[in-house]
Amino acid sequence: MRTHLYLLLLAAGASATPLQSNLAELQTWLQEIYQSVDMLNLRIETPVSSDDESCIKTLFEGTELLKNNPKMKRFSIFFQSFDKLRPSLTANLAREGKCDTERKNVKRFIEKLRTFLRKLSRGAKE
Structure with a gap:
């Protein structure tokens, strides 16, 4: 699963400079x-693991x-910028997998x- 996530991050990092600045802005x-x-x-469905590529959809649902x-x-502005990432992050998902989640408070999400x-930022730098 981690290999798939890293491949996804690598694909998202194809245009690393704009992506890197967008990710830094999103972090702020x-x-x-x-x-x-x-x-x-x-209470928001929150992925148990941050390494599971199947959980990308869960993160977008939580932000919605x-x-x-x-x-x-x-x-x-944050939500608009984050939504712009959706096509590049979800386009390379080969199949929809199961994401283990827990209902957590907003801070944990x-x-x-x-x-x-x-x-993602680390993947965009490489």
Whole structure:
């Protein structure tokens, strides 16, 4: 499974410079979101593993849930930028696999999303 994820990250890194700057910007936005979600009482399906390529879809579904929350409207730029990544991340998925998830609070979901973006950043540099 890790090999598939690395191949996916490598494919996403084909245009590394724009991708790298986008990922850095997304990380900055996620830090702001993370600091402001204390009062948000949501439980989101969160991948157990950050290495499973089948969980990419779960991460996008979780961000959709956040995007549709009225308290998150001020972060619309983050959600627009993250949605732009969707085609490059999901285009190379050979098949839809099972993603083990747990319902976690928003902060835990964002931590997983940040880990995922950090891994993408490393893949884009190589």
